[in-house]
Amino acid sequence: MHDMLAAPQGDAATALTPPAQLSRLKAGDRGVIVDVRRESQHRDHGVDDAELERRLLEFGFVEGAVLEVLHEGLIGGDPIAVKLDDMRVALRRRDAADVWVRLEPK
């Protein structure tokens, strides 16, 4: 059900923007989470991919949540602070690669 390919393509504007990884977004980017996967490229998390997925979900990174990147750190733009529905969450880019966001056209 969280497969973005199978998701119904609603209005034409959003259908045009392909989903992007949260780890690659910049401050000011806004959108809706379309997919949270378990395919992290990092093998040095100390926890497995399924555990990372559950932690992301528990913090509210869930399909359908509205997200906006608010701030980036000084060095390498890392970590990032995002507004997630009504709350603010900080996370490192390396942990954000599994969250796919369909950006709002600017």
Next chain:
Amino acid sequence: MSEAVLRPARVALVGNPNTGKTALFNALTGSRQKVANYAGVTVERKEGFLTTPGGRSLSVLDLPGTYSLRARSPDEAVTRDAVLGRLAGEAEPDVVVAVADATNLRLVLRLILELKAVGRPMVLALNMYDIAQRQGLRIDLDGLRAELGCPIVTTVATRRRGVRELAEQVDALIASGAVAHENVWREPSAGEIRSAHREAQRILKTYVRPPEHPDTITGKVDAVLLHPVAGLAILLALLFVMFQAVFTWAGPPADAIEAGVAWLGAQIGGLIPDGFLGGLPESLIVDGLFAGVGSVLVFLPQILVLFFFIILLEDFGYMARAAFLMDRIMGGAGLHGRAFIPLLSSFACAIPGIMAARVIDQKRDRMTTILVAPLMTCSARIPVYTLIIGAFIPDRVVGPGLNLQGLVMFGLYAAGIFSALIVSAVIRKVFWRGAVEPFLMELPTYKLPSPESVLRNLLLRAQIFLSRAGRIILPLMVLVWVVSTFPMPPEGATEPAIDYSIAGMVGQAIQPLFAPIGFNWQMVVALIPGFAAREVAVAALGTVYAVGDAEANVGALGARLAESWSLATGLSFLAWYIFAPQCAATLGVVKRETNSWGWTAVMFGYMVTLAYLASFATYHIAVALGAG
């Protein structure tokens, strides 16, 4: 109500972090609280008592905040086990009070769904309800009550509003004979978390109308405080102010405490007739017990000032921002952004720093932080540094506004910080094989701290420090007194009494080990009592060099050292003190916090090794440059 007389009903407070759960706990129980540890784990157990308006006595547990019963840290495991009634030595709660921030219901609703699965009678406290009203957030309380099937009370914990009603609801729930349903909770899979989110979303949509005037202050403040450049500059400025305050505000009370304790010891010692039992009881009281009490109390002002700032910033919501700003800088060395607070505390004293590492929820990150915390230059090193720098480093201006002595002092601080970063990177490679755990952290909404809660928290910190440190340092000071007093010098002895004691004998026996780093036997003897606490080395050097009242007479001791030691030896001693684990109380606290002699041994081992290598290098380089 006979069962109420037999035992108080048990209530557990459960909620997300930053929901004002502890404020509600304080409002409910006031000063009738006790703080301890849960058996076998280093998680604070906060229990309080109250009597409801209906006359029932309640025992309330303030459980650590969590986003899920699927625990990820020792703190969260305690919350899970307490709710499930699995915690050793704890009975399951009669009533669970779910505490929610009324302005941020999404995540807590999912937690509430988990709590419902556990099946214990539950009351929902919608806290910070005043803020929700001010924002124009509308909650259909009757609808939500019917949907969740539990009583709901709106509260403003900081103003004690709704607290009486909450106690009445809990009382009524117990009186109604509500019993626990079958526990159907199990650890949710990713799919189950998703469907719980959808369910929470549906409940939210049905019963909550979004705020008409959402909070905009947090966003505006963050635009400044989280700005990549301005934010870091503000953080550094804040740190500077904190350090100034720690050293200037805490100075006079610390001096007064030290003088007061010494005076009291002398008064009590004076009550004992001179020469009674060879002066031993008097010496035990003055040099053992009172010196021990003094060496604990003297750190209290600094710790209070430091924790005042930390608690204030934490309650305001800033500490998570500081962790955000510092994460990449510390992350390069394998440290968690949250390690920033414990390491900061360690500049006053490693003991509160190591205890503050509990804020880090990942075990590995917490362990790394604990292991490197003693490398931060704690204030007990300052008397030693001051003595040696005063004796060996010329008081010379080396540049505009730069004094050589000040520069060396700065270098010693920098060496501590720099080595902590290197050691934590090595620990990550060696012990964790390079693993870096995920870093996810809520940035709470800014709130004005309540003076009452800051004060209460500050007193709690002071109490915990005194009991932890006191329990370790006091017996140790007595032990050190014993080994530096017995056996007593023979009749007509010419050398200082300590030379004839166990400490003197051990020091002279192991001196050959220290010869390669330029230490003479007097220094090695002084290191033994100096193991009780770093600053004790100053008094111990005074004893072995027979300089009376060395702490009050640092100049005389410094002059004596300058004529007995070479410059190379002085520098080697400074290098030793950057790294050496010359503080048994720290080791004791590490044992308590890690619950492991193994980690304590790792810390002792790596610190002694670094100290020896650093002193060896310093000594030989200095000798080669002609300072031998």
